[in-house]
Amino acid sequence: MIPHNLPTIGQEEEDAVLRVLRSKQLSQGDEVELFENEFCDYLGLSRGSAVALSNGTSSLFMALKILNAKGKKILFPGYVCSALRHAVSMAGGIENTVDVEPNSPNLNMGIIKQNLPDISIIPHMYGIPIQIDADDTLVIEDCCQALGAKVKNQMVGLFGDVAIFSFYATKLMTSGGQGGMFVSKNQEYVDAVRDYREFDLRNDSEKRFNFKMTDLQAAIGRVQLKKLPYFLKRREEIFQYYKKSGLDLLDIDDELRGILEPVRYRAIVKTKYPRKLVNSLESVGVQSIIPTEDWELLGQREFLPNALKFSHETISIPIYPSLTKEHLDIILSGLVIK
Numbered sequence: 001m002i003p004h005n006l007p008t009i010g011q012e013e014e015d016a017v018l019r020v021l022r023s024k025q026l027s028q029g030d031e032v033e034l035f036e037n038e039f040c041d042y043l044g045l046s047r048g049s050a051v052a053l054s055n056g057t058s059s060l061f062m063a064l065k066i067l068n069a070k071g072k073k074i075l076f077p078g079y080v081c082s083a084l085r086h087a088v089s090m091a092g093g094i095e096n097t098v099d100v101e102p103n104s105p106n107l108n109m110g111i112i113k114q115n116l117p118d119i120s121i122i123p124h125m126y127g128i129p130i131q132i133d134a135d136d137t138l139v140i141e142d143c144c145q146a147l148g149a150k151v152k153n154q155m156v157g158l159f160g161d162v163a164i165f166s167f168y169a170t171k172l173m174t175s176g177g178q179g180g181m182f183v184s185k186n187q188e189y190v191d192a193v194r195d196y197r198e199f200d201l202r203n204d205s206e207k208r209f210n211f212k213m214t215d216l217q218a219a220i221g222r223v224q225l226k227k228l229p230y231f232l233k234r235r236e237e238i239f240q241y242y243k244k245s246g247l248d249l250l251d252i253d254d255e256l257r258g259i260l261e262p263v264r265y266r267a268i269v270k271t272k273y274p275r276k277l278v279n280s281l282e283s284v285g286v287q288s289i290i291p292t293e294d295w296e297l298l299g300q301r302e303f304l305p306n307a308l309k310f311s312h313e314t315i316s317i318p319i320y321p322s323l324t325k326e327h328l329d330i331i332l333s334g335l336v337i338k
């Protein structure tokens with residue numbers, strides 16, 4: 001079976017793990033700090049602006065917490081990973097789920113002006129970046145699916161008040177299965193997250209939580225970050241191969257080329273027959289998925305017509321660096337309805 005997702009792990013990751021294991025410094029230490037700084041370098045942020053955490057959800061919770069989300073109206077799309085609702089609930093925010101743009105997994109900025117939330121969580125879904133234009137709300141940029149994507153030549157993550165990233169096993173790079181990063185240009189926010197993470201041996205009565213990343217995870221993350229440009233290039237090549245073969249894939253609008261630079265986190269095939277295609281792919285040994293099932297939508301469906309339609313008209317096919325041309329041709333052979 002060709003799996004839908006597969007992390008790309010090599011000798012360098014194995015060597016990094018062994019190095020850290022042998023050092024016996026396993027929990028948060030120098031590797032985490034190095035990873036944070038190298039991540040800032042990658043984004044074009046000054047060093048000290050990133051905090052490594054246990055995963056993307058805890059990074060989002062931290063973002064909400066330091067923006068004082070409790071009792072506030074928090075806008076987020078209904079078409080997204082359930083982690084958003086969990087983090088909003090944990091932070092005591094009031095959910096304001098909204099619909100996405102027609103034929104897109106992304107928000108339209110106009111919806112923020114209509115809803116006037118205190119805080120907006122804006123995900124760049126499936127690697128397709130959004131131009132953020134939202135002055136009247138605090139913005140958490142959710143870059144979990146879009147590390148390396150750019151808007152006007154600047155990396156996503158630099159546009160919100162704060163931004164979060166995930167290094168879960170299926171993401172564009174991983175720090176060993178789980179991991180997350182919080183970033184901000186605002187040093188007070190960064191310091192507040194760092195303070196919250198240092199939960200132990202504190203001589204005050206503040207409540208904190210253990211959301212730390214380990215040195216073992218950070219060492220893998222550092223190697224993967226070095227390989228990220230290659231990963232993104234391979235994904236782009238595969239995406240273009242699919243396109244040349246005639247697939248109708250989700251992409252940025254033509255008029256935004258030159259402004260938006262997507263990364264190919266997902267190859268989303270648009271189809272009126274998603275289940276038939278998933279079955280057809282399975283019959284040639286390929287795993288594909290409905291990327292967000294209708295029952296996964298957050299909020300009341302009657303208010304999410306675009307999300308519902310998008311969910312019913314898309315499948316996600318494998319797109320990861322280790323796929324060979326032979327794999328791609330098998331995948332393409334399964335994309336016909338028999």
Ligand SMILES: Cc1ncc(COP(=O)(O)O)c(C=O)c1O
Pocket residue numbers: 055056057058060080081083084123142144145165166167168178179180
């Ligand atoms: C858009 C988005 N936000 C947040 C998360 C949460 O990240 P994590 O799984 O690392 O907790 C994910 C993915 O899992 C995601 O896709």
